[in-house]
Amino acid sequence: MSNKKWNVALLQMDIAIGEPESNFSKLETMLEQAVTGGTKPDVIVFPEMWNTGYALERIHELADADGQRTRELLSAFSRKHGVNLIGGSIAEKKGGDIYNTIYAFNREGREAADYSKIHLFRLMDEEKYLKEGTTVGQLKVDDVPAGMMICYDIRFPELSRKLALGGAQILFVPAEWPNPRLHHWRTLLMARAIENQMFVVSCNRVGISGTTEFFGHSMIIDPWGEVLAEGGETEQIVRAEIDMGLVAEVRSRIPIFEDRRPGLY
Numbered sequence: 001m002s003n004k005k006w007n008v009a010l011l012q013m014d015i016a017i018g019e020p021e022s023n024f025s026k027l028e029t030m031l032e033q034a035v036t037g038g039t040k041p042d043v044i045v046f047p048e049m050w051n052t053g054y055a056l057e058r059i060h061e062l063a064d065a066d067g068q069r070t071r072e073l074l075s076a077f078s079r080k081h082g083v084n085l086i087g088g089s090i091a092e093k094k095g096g097d098i099y100n101t102i103y104a105f106n107r108e109g110r111e112a113a114d115y116s117k118i119h120l121f122r123l124m125d126e127e128k129y130l131k132e133g134t135t136v137g138q139l140k141v142d143d144v145p146a147g148m149m150i151c152y153d154i155r156f157p158e159l160s161r162k163l164a165l166g167g168a169q170i171l172f173v174p175a176e177w178p179n180p181r182l183h184h185w186r187t188l189l190m191a192r193a194i195e196n197q198m199f200v201v202s203c204n205r206v207g208i209s210g211t212t213e214f215f216g217h218s219m220i221i222d223p224w225g226e227v228l229a230e231g232g233e234t235e236q237i238v239r240a241e242i243d244m245g246l247v248a249e250v251r252s253r254i255p256i257f258e259d260r261r262p263g264l265y
């Protein structure tokens with residue numbers, strides 16, 4: 001277990017539907033603000049589908065081919081500033097298919113992992129336009145085992161438990177989670193943190209897209225379930241310092257991983 005302390009910054013941004021140019025420009029502005037406007041972050045997280053929003057009917061023309069443009073930006077920025085990036089997710093075109101994919105980059109500017117959303121959200125028609133990923137999102141951030149899930153994935157506790165059993169001490173969750181389900185968002189994120197005794201770091205977008213309103217409330221939650229930081233409902237950078245040593249402390253106080261009875265369930 002690690003005793004590392006990290007400053008975490010979440011880019012709680014608005015996303016212009018179907019306008020990658022405008023979204024890249026917004027993201028680059030907020031990235032600069034994240035590294036210049038406060039304590040220098042160790043990890044920066046972005047929201048879900050930040051390059052295109054849910055412009056699904058035009059997604060084949062808008063998606064980033066092999067994530068090339070996104071990868072170039074993230075690699076250069078992470079290397080220049082010595083910061084880990086959990087690069088939200090983007091609409092990624094791979095072969096003839098479109099995926100909802102996170103790229104994570106380390107402080108040296110190298111790609112640490114990618115993860116494509118495995119549970120597609122029917123209420124937003126994802127299953128009609130996107131292809132689901134087939135592997136879970138595991139990575140190391142400064143040698144600390146971590147996990148990645150995307151938005152709707154948090155409704156599946158089996159997935160976060162699998163990541164925790166695989167060693168994850170922190171879970172990163174980019175999202176586009178809208179009204180009227182704020183209560184679900186906050187409760188599910190806190191539950192994933194408490195039941196797995198891990199940090200949960202979630203970045204949601206803000207703004208209105210068609211008739212759908214996204215409420216922000218990006219959250220940084222510790223392994224005890226305490227909310228260390230929570231965004232409001234406008235564009236902002238949400239920040240907190242986290243102490244990774246707390247994971248071992250909470251896990252030794254209530255040893256749920258030793259007390260599990262997997263033979264019975």
Ligand SMILES: NC(=O)CCC(=O)C(=O)O
Pocket residue numbers: 048121124150151152153155175176177178181184
């Ligand atoms: N983009 C998403 O996966 C949205 C998930 C959501 O809103 C939910 O209620 O679940």
